[in-house]
Amino acid sequence: MTQPKLLSINNLSIGFQTDEGFTKATQGVNLALGNAETIGLVGESGSGKSVTALSVMGLLPKKATQIISGEILLNHPQKGLIDLLKISNYEWQKIRGNNIGMIFQEPMTSLNPVKRCGIQVMESLLWHKKANEQQARKKVIQLFEEVKLPEPEKVFAKYPHELSGGQRQRVMIAMAIACEPFLLIADEPTTALDVTVQKSIVELLGELQKAHQMSILFISHDLGVVNHIAQKVAIMRKGEIVEQGNTTDVFTNPDHPYTKGLIACRPQINTRLIKLPIVADFENKDQEILTELLSESKIERQLHHEKIYAQKPVLEVKELMAGFVTKKNFLGKPQQWFHAVNKVSFSVYKGETLGLVGESGCGKTTLGRSVLNLFKIQSGQVIYKGTDLSSLSPEAMRKLRPKIQIIFQDPYSSLTPGIQIGKAILEPMQVHQIEKNDKRRKERIHWLLVKVGLEPEHFWRYPHEFSGGQRQRVCIARALALNPEFIICDESVSALDVSVQAQVLNLLNDLKREFDLTYIFISHDLSIVKFMSDRIMVMQNGLIVESGEADSLYHNPEKEYTRKLISSVY
Numbered sequence: 001m002t003q004p005k006l007l008s009i010n011n012l013s014i015g016f017q018t019d020e021g022f023t024k025a026t027q028g029v030n031l032a033l034g035n036a037e038t039i040g041l042v043g044e045s046g047s048g049k050s051v052t053a054l055s056v057m058g059l060l061p062k063k064a065t066q067i068i069s070g071e072i073l074l075n076h077p078q079k080g081l082i083d084l085l086k087i088s089n090y091e092w093q094k095i096r097g098n099n100i101g102m103i104f105q106e107p108m109t110s111l112n113p114v115k116r117c118g119i120q121v122m123e124s125l126l127w128h129k130k131a132n133e134q135q136a137r138k139k140v141i142q143l144f145e146e147v148k149l150p151e152p153e154k155v156f157a158k159y160p161h162e163l164s165g166g167q168r169q170r171v172m173i174a175m176a177i178a179c180e181p182f183l184l185i186a187d188e189p190t191t192a193l194d195v196t197v198q199k200s201i202v203e204l205l206g207e208l209q210k211a212h213q214m215s216i217l218f219i220s221h222d223l224g225v226v227n228h229i230a231q232k233v234a235i236m237r238k239g240e241i242v243e244q245g246n247t248t249d250v251f252t253n254p255d256h257p258y259t260k261g262l263i264a265c266r267p268q269i270n271t272r273l274i275k276l277p278i279v280a281d282f283e284n285k286d287q288e289i290l291t292e293l294l295s296e297s298k299i300e301r302q303l304h305h306e307k308i309y310a311q312k313p314v315l316e317v318k319e320l321m322a323g324f325v326t327k328k329n330f331l332g333k334p335q336q337w338f339h340a341v342n343k344v345s346f347s348v349y350k351g352e353t354l355g356l357v358g359e360s361g362c363g364k365t366t367l368g369r370s371v372l373n374l375f376k377i378q379s380g381q382v383i384y385k386g387t388d389l390s391s392l393s394p395e396a397m398r399k400l401r402p403k404i405q406i407i408f409q410d411p412y413s414s415l416t417p418g419i420q421i422g423k424a425i426l427e428p429m430q431v432h433q434i435e436k437n438d439k440r441r442k443e444r445i446h447w448l449l450v451k452v453g454l455e456p457e458h459f460w461r462y463p464h465e466f467s468g469g470q471r472q473r474v475c476i477a478r479a480l481a482l483n484p485e486f487i488i489c490d491e492s493v494s495a496l497d498v499s500v501q502a503q504v505l506n507l508l509n510d511l512k513r514e515f516d517l518t519y520i521f522i523s524h525d526l527s528i529v530k531f532m533s534d535r536i537m538v539m540q541n542g543l544i545v546e547s548g549e550a551d552s553l554y555h556n557p558e559k560e561y562t563r564k565l566i567s568s569v570y
Helices: 049-057 089-095 117-127 133-146 152-156 165-177 195-212 223-229 247-252 257-265 287-294 298-309 364-371 394-403 421-431 438-451 456-460 468-480 498-515 526-532 550-555 560-567
Strands: 007-018 021-033 038-042 065-076 080-083 100-103 183-187 215-220 232-237 240-246 313-328 334-349 353-357 379-384 404-407 486-490 518-523 535-540 543-549
Touching: 007 049, 021 038, 021 049, 021 065, 021 240, 038 049, 038 223, 049 065, 049 100, 049 183, 049 215, 100 165, 117 133, 117 152, 117 165, 133 152, 133 165, 165 195, 183 195, 195 215, 195 223, 195 560, 215 223, 223 247, 232 247, 232 257, 240 247, 240 257, 257 498, 313 364, 334 364, 334 518, 334 543, 353 364, 353 526, 364 404, 364 486, 364 518, 394 404, 404 468, 421 438, 421 456, 421 468, 438 456, 438 468, 468 498, 498 518, 498 526, 518 526, 526 535, 526 550, 535 550, 535 560, 543 550, 543 560
Parallel strands: 038 215, 038 232, 100 183, 183 215, 353 518, 353 535, 404 486, 486 518
Antiparallel strands: 007 021, 007 065, 065 080, 232 240, 313 334, 313 379, 535 543
16 A cells, blocks of 8 residues: 655645635645655746645635635644644644744744744744743754854844844744654745855755755745755646646656746846747747747847947946944944945946846945935945036936936835825826826826836726736836936846746846836846846945956856855856
């Protein structure tokens, strides 16, 4: 008789009752996970990945959820086969956190902001009576050492906001494995993290799995990460699993057009593409033909660069310093500074995309905002078309502001939740008197919405009614509404699905050509920056440590830090 798998999801269909009616979240999902095995569950936002994971944890909202069909069987080492869809809340309290652990996507919202990190991890040990308070404290410090947190005893006493994103995620991992579960669910544990931090988290999970002999259900939209960590993979789309099997086999010889599209969406290392393929391209076309059609030759790229760099720079940054006060005297005067940007100099040419890459905290965002005069600089010059922006009066800067725009990292927090997106785009147009009247402005907004791949009727919708990719398109339309010449894209695709990411990157390039724009493209992902950029600057600890033509720098980096960033890209 065949030994049952540790976890078996059989014909699982789940629906939700919403204001718009009944919606199916998953349809006939079948998935099996063996002992000490890792299976990757891959798909775009809204594909049903997290719903599947939450159903395994018993965390779906009871009132709004309807299990249409199926079973979730857990082969418990002591209790035998248990259908998790049929157990009581009391039984769930014994299993959840004890036998099944979960790492949630966003550690900052998953951790309690007003409780110290060590106390939060202790709660699980105390609840499941694994230890008394003294033993639990000792165990938590051991766990913090195991997940490679620096100075575990100090981290124990810190609050979540005092830690970096990668450190918070390590606290979440320590919490998930505190009771030594035999099944760990990792729901997008590396999304929006730096590539170097992402790599360290993936390697840590691999080490912990071997040490504790856990099974892992690893959920992600990043195929590179899944390819590295999982033995098996299941590709999910619109609530259904469209393809599954051995990871190497699926990624080397994908069968389903959707899988082929997801693989091709990531910028390629060895091929210079003009345009990234998207999932829709693979419904009736072959990947090799698409890549051939979209490739750019070295001669074409060289001629393009000769044309760009024959001009005078449109932007010159000279010896720029910007930072934060870390210590004041009793009169409130600054005594110590942290220099986020330290004597940085560079130029940008009309029609160029200059990539700026580095880890979180290196000074990328501060540099971008200092260039736009959104952050007060300490010293140096930012010269745009012969005008030193740092010396302009507020009124003069206000007149220049439409020409230099920024697309922020998080499209949701940069849009006001209670304002319809059409009005959010209309407001800056009114302030800067773009077009003669509101009727003409609304016509331009409708035209821009179509340009960025939305519909004119979306004018009246609120931000929460859009997906992440659609919200980013709204932010792009808002930036374009003021007829800019120069745009800074600050991590504008970092939290998007790879397929949506490809669409937004293609859109940015198309708009650049159509509107004759110049970009500074900021990211922590070198593969994306390489695809987008003519030149790349690498930033570390407030300094530009290396710069050069994008392909040359990527394939022949001089600095160890740059090599580290490149090697961290899966």
